[in-house]
Amino acid sequence: MSRWGKHFKDGRNWPGYNEELVIRSTFLFNLDFVQQWDQEVTNMNRGKRGSPYLFPESFMKFMMMWKQFLDYRALEGMARSLADMKKIPQYGYYTTVWHRIHDMKPTLDISDLRYADLGTDGTGLKTNNARSYRIMKYGDPDSGRRLG
Template identity: 40%
Template sequence: DNRDWPAYNEGLVKVGEYLLDLEWVKGWYAELAHMNDGKVGAPYRFPKSLIELQVLWHTKSIPYRMIEGMTRSLSKLGKLPSYNNYSTTNRRANRLDYSLVPPDGQNLVLFSDGTGLQAVNGGEYLREKYGKKNRRWVQIVILGDPNTKEPVHFEVHLSPESETDSALRQMKHIIENGGNNIDSFGGDGAFDNMDLWDFLRDNDIEPAIKPDKSAREDTDNEIRNRHAKERKKSYRNWARKHRYGMRWPATEGIFSAIKRIFGETLRASSEIGMEKEASAKIWAYKRMRKYAKALN
């Protein structure tokens, strides 16, 4: 492992700082005024920044009732103007948008893969609803950047779906809504799908998808045919040429870090709760990395 260990360790320390960074409190009332400007119905009493901090704590497996106690203590110490109860936090957390904002104006290099988080309290509910023995796992499919080692986009599925279909939807969303170009896209053999190959060809995206050993070389997609021939001739040369080795830091490396920091389980029991809790782990990971980088 050739990583810079002093920098790595300091990054973890900075992530810890983020969990108690209260600089945003200076703008408490200004943020509330902005949130309530033109709002119909009861006004917000607590700024979004407070809810986001509490969500970060919750991703570390701290129950919302304990989070209420932590917030109350900070209020008593004069660090917060007031505190909210756990039900307010839970309700507001389930309404937050955890989608990621792709880097603006960049040509993206992306790899995709999927993983699962275990639904501890919602497992029986998932099995009863979807009728399968393996429905205790909530699926996450990401598009990751091997250069930043961060997720760029993701989807959460309570019932497992095709990773290929998910990757296609996500890339289309980025192209149509993000103002970004995708230079290349890669994935393991599970993504060796003709619809995906055709999409990459039609959008001038360089593929780094591992073809099957016995893949046909006479399809209607000449790019896929060329990859199949190269892979059969020498997998090592094919992988080196198309930078297939970048797949790990863009996918499995991200999943490993998220599970190490936030755990592999979900505590929520409702559909919306499980979906939001899984999404919050991805969102929090990127927020923490961004914070650590900003302090460098």
């Protein structure tokens, strides 16, 4: 192919580049928690009142990790596929996962760190509070109205 009178030689390694993209998108499933599934559930249910837990805390932490990439129904689909492949004993409905994940208290042990970088994401935050600003500036238009 001629480019302004000069022959262009494409020196890119497309098969190698494609393989790098595939490897970059590889997810590793650490399913070590499955080996202690029954023992962990038994320990969690010892002394518990009400419905027994069916899924260990380690499985819910695994699901919580994947929640950043998938929604709750997709998590149920992933767990269902893992159960179909006999990788986990059973799967739960997305509502079970939702309740268990939302009941978890996040923990972060940084006692051995001397320095840490912190990144935040403000996606979805409002940059102004328009109604509150208007009420502060001009007063509440609904304050004179009485229900009655």
